[in-house]
Amino acid sequence: MTKTIQLNGKTYDVPTEVQSVQQLLIHLQLAERILVVERNKKIIAKEAYDKPIQDRDQIEIIHFVGGG
Amino acid sequence: MSTRYSRQELFTPIGAEGQKKIRQAKIFILGAGALGSSAGEMLVRAGVGQVTIVDRDIIEWTNLHRQQLYTEQDVVDQLPKAVAAKQRLAAINSDVEVKGQVVDVTPDNVLNMIEGYDVILDATDNMETRLIVNDAALKLNIPFFMGACVGSYGLTFPIGIEKNQPCLHCLLEMMPLQTMTCDTVGVISPIVVTTAARQVADVLKYITGNPLTPALVSADVWSGDRASIDVRSLKKELCPSCSASAVYPFLTAKHSMQTAVLCGRDTVQLSWPKSRPFELAAVAVSLRGTVSKMVYNPHLLACEYGNHRLVLFRDGRMLVHGTKDIVVAKKIAAELLG
Ligand SMILES: [Zn+2]
Numbered sequence: 001m002t003k004t005i006q007l008n009g010k011t012y013d014v015p016t017e018v019q020s021v022q023q024l025l026i027h028l029q030l031a032e033r034i035l036v037v038e039r040n041k042k043i044i045a046k047e048a049y050d051k052p053i054q055d056r057d058q059i060e061i062i063h064f065v066g067g068g
Numbered sequence: 069m070s071t072r073y074s075r076q077e078l079f080t081p082i083g084a085e086g087q088k089k090i091r092q093a094k095i096f097i098l099g100a101g102a103l104g105s106s107a108g109e110m111l112v113r114a115g116v117g118q119v120t121i122v123d124r125d126i127i128e129w130t131n132l133h134r135q136q137l138y139t140e141q142d143v144v145d146q147l148p149k150a151v152a153a154k155q156r157l158a159a160i161n162s163d164v165e166v167k168g169q170v171v172d173v174t175p176d177n178v179l180n181m182i183e184g185y186d187v188i189l190d191a192t193d194n195m196e197t198r199l200i201v202n203d204a205a206l207k208l209n210i211p212f213f214m215g216a217c218v219g220s221y222g223l224t225f226p227i228g229i230e231k232n233q234p235c236l237h238c239l240l241e242m243m244p245l246q247t248m249t250c251d252t253v254g255v256i257s258p259i260v261v262t263t264a265a266r267q268v269a270d271v272l273k274y275i276t277g278n279p280l281t282p283a284l285v286s287a288d289v290w291s292g293d294r295a296s297i298d299v300r301s302l303k304k305e306l307c308p309s310c311s312a313s314a315v316y317p318f319l320t321a322k323h324s325m326q327t328a329v330l331c332g333r334d335t336v337q338l339s340w341p342k343s344r345p346f347e348l349a350a351v352a353v354s355l356r357g358t359v360s361k362m363v364y365n366p367h368l369l370a371c372e373y374g375n376h377r378l379v380l381f382r383d384g385r386m387l388v389h390g391t392k393d394i395v396v397a398k399k400i401a402a403e404l405l406g
């Protein structure tokens with residue numbers, strides 16, 4: 001079954017091969033960046049990125065950039 | 069003057085009282101590129117008391133699509149950004165005391181530069197400088213409104229507005245080696261204006277005494293993604309920059325030549341210790357015959373040497389365009405300046 005989450009304010013259908021937060025970051029090409037990740041209003045530590053994503057999770061990801 | 073700001077005063081959270089506070093505010097703008105142009109114009113139009121805008125660079129054609137204070141003539145004249153920005157901002161609102169400084173912000177000079185300001189607005193193009201100013205702002209207890217953007221994506225974060233909030237150093241566990249730059253992925257003006265607008269809204273809230281929370285906020289004007297994260301739980305008890313036992317590690321100056329590859333361009337910057345400013349007139353004489361297309365004004369000396377365009381600033385810096393290789397840049401410096 002496809003999981004549907006709220007990702008950065010928008011509805012997002014999680015690809016079937018994406019199971020964990022870490023896999024989601026890789027899929028979004030953000031895994032190498034400096035990030036703050038929030039899941040259901042709680043910031044999650046890097047060590048917890050391997051936890052599975054649940055249907056209807058609310059995930060916010062902010063990555064740092066340098067320009068200005 | 070009372071009519072000039074009437075529409076801003078009609079906005080209830082500001083009001084006549086808020087306008088008086090805006091009038092008293094002294095703002096330091098770190099960088100006169102895209103964010104600095106946009107935020108500078110908004111703050112000057114809002115009628116703040118003082119704006120000082122600092123930048124180390126000159127205006128180029130590739131800046132004009134997003135750096136709203138500048139014109140084609142500024143590129144032709146090879147004006148430093150801080151000089152052109154000062155002129156334009158002063159013309160927009162003569163109520164405001166505007167200063168422009170052509171200077172590279174370093175651990176050596178940052179404390180002197182920001183002392184006495186009420187607010188620092190971040191408009192720099194690199195994380196190294198941000199971390200230096202993060203330390204300096206925390207040391208002097210001045211709020212620092214961080215902002216950055218690239219592509220169609222930008223983020224903001226106000227630092228030093230609440231006692232128990234994290235600082236930039238808390239959030240960046242490690243120094244980003246290579247962040248995305250305007251060079252690699254480009255940048256469009258709507259995200260510049262969006263990011264600067266959020267920074268300025270936060271600054272106005274702060275100086276008028278309205279509630280403001282230290283949220284990390286991002287937006288992508290192309291995809292429509294946006295996020296806002298309460299990062300208070302990321303405050304580090306032993307942060308070297310913001311804890312009770314802070315040592316402000318990024319203020320530890322090195323006294324040798326500093327090098328940096330600039331964001332957004334194929335350019336290396338070399339800067340000498342502040343004890344060694346350039347006597348541009350003397351440099352112009354010594355380089356005549358060796359370099360071509362020399363342009364010389366009170367702020368800088370620009371010329372061509374081989375395949376490289378060089379710009380020397382009075383404060384002891386040289387930009388070497390046409391390379392990302394620090395060794396190539398140092399070799400040119402050695403060849404021309406000894
Ligand atoms: Zn900190």
